[in-house]
Amino acid sequence: MNNDYVGKKNEEIIKILRKKYNDFIKKYDLYLLMFIGMYDIYINEKNQKLKNSHLDYATFAFKSSIFLRILLQDKSLNKEKSLKFLKKWDSEIITYISDDEVELTSNDALKNYAKDNYDLDTWLKYASNELSLINSEEKFVLTEEIWRDMIIDVENAYNAYVESSESLDLLGSYRKTAKDNSIAALNTSFYAFWLPLVAIIIFGIKFVIELFGDAGIIMNGGWLSFFFFVILLIWVMIGSNGMYCTCSNCHKWNSLQLVSDSVIDSEKYWERKHYMEKNYNNPVHVMVEKSVHEERYVCKHCGNKEIKYRTTKREL
Numbered sequence: 001m002n003n004d005y006v007g008k009k010n011e012e013i014i015k016i017l018r019k020k021y022n023d024f025i026k027k028y029d030l031y032l033l034m035f036i037g038m039y040d041i042y043i044n045e046k047n048q049k050l051k052n053s054h055l056d057y058a059t060f061a062f063k064s065s066i067f068l069r070i071l072l073q074d075k076s077l078n079k080e081k082s083l084k085f086l087k088k089w090d091s092e093i094i095t096y097i098s099d100d101e102v103e104l105t106s107n108d109a110l111k112n113y114a115k116d117n118y119d120l121d122t123w124l125k126y127a128s129n130e131l132s133l134i135n136s137e138e139k140f141v142l143t144e145e146i147w148r149d150m151i152i153d154v155e156n157a158y159n160a161y162v163e164s165s166e167s168l169d170l171l172g173s174y175r176k177t178a179k180d181n182s183i184a185a186l187n188t189s190f191y192a193f194w195l196p197l198v199a200i201i202i203f204g205i206k207f208v209i210e211l212f213g214d215a216g217i218i219m220n221g222g223w224l225s226f227f228f229f230v231i232l233l234i235w236v237m238i239g240s241n242g243m244y245c246t247c248s249n250c251h252k253w254n255s256l257q258l259v260s261d262s263v264i265d266s267e268k269y270w271e272r273k274h275y276m277e278k279n280y281n282n283p284v285h286v287m288v289e290k291s292v293h294e295e296r297y298v299c300k301h302c303g304n305k306e307i308k309y310r311t312t313k314r315e316l
């Protein structure tokens with residue numbers, strides 16, 4: 001993605017940004033409706049006027065969320081230059097926010113207003129949820145890459161216009177697409193799960209070898225070896241949990257949050273167990289309860305809802 005704004009004059013920056021942004025919105029406005037869940041209403045609505053007002057609302061709300069985020073991220077030194085940038089880009093939105101009597105220079109006021117009305121993170125979250133499955137070369141299909149590049153384009157225009165030492169960051173953790181997240185999750189699973197797991201297996205093999213031969217580093221290591229073993233065990237457990245809670249939609253590592261856990265099925269039965277007692281094998285029957293849990297998760301990153309089933313077994 002190339003930066004069209006470096007070395008350009010201010011008027012030119014605004015001109016290019018306006019054209020690129022408007023072209024984008026014209027092409028993909030229906031996606032904005034989809035992100036805020038108004039797409040179905042739009043499709044079923046017969047009244048063309050009402051349809052247009054839905055579209056107007058969605059495009060206005062999205063642009064406002066960008067404006068508010070820019071104002072919020074701004075360092076006080078450039079506040080005036082930022083405001084000038086936004087006014088040149090679209091003075092209507094700035095007027096609208098001012099008409100709501102929101103103090104444009106107060107971060108608290110802006111934060112509250114964004115939270116109640118147009119929060120960019122919410123848009124990015126919805127987009128991440130809807131777009132991560134799309135991977136198409138077709139025309140008019142909005143992909144995560146196109147979406148991300150458009151927002152990066154706004155960042156570039158702003159950074160070139162304001163010339164602040166600190167760059168604007170509209171995307172935050174949403175700079176990464178599902179594809180990027182999936183590569184990152186694969187890397188993390190190597191260090192957080194597979195590596196300690198292999199170490200535990202080597203530990204086990206070494207232990208068995210030493211058990212039948214001369215004691216080596218593990219048995220002679222005593223408590224120190226035990227300590228390392230426990231560390232490895234905790235490491236692998238944390239890693240395994242992170243892997244289990246990786247979202248299947250946006251692929252972000254450890255992003256699923258448990259919302260509810262309910263037992264949907266359970267059965268009790270007798271199980272034969274063997275206990276070694278004074279070198280004598282003593283079979284006993286114990287009552288065991290096997291339960292199937294339905295766990296509902298929500299992804300912190302993209303809002304994706306996921307259901308997982310887990311079977312647990314316990315002795316009664």
Ligand SMILES: [Zn+2]
Nearest residue numbers: 247250299302
């Ligand atoms: Zn997700």
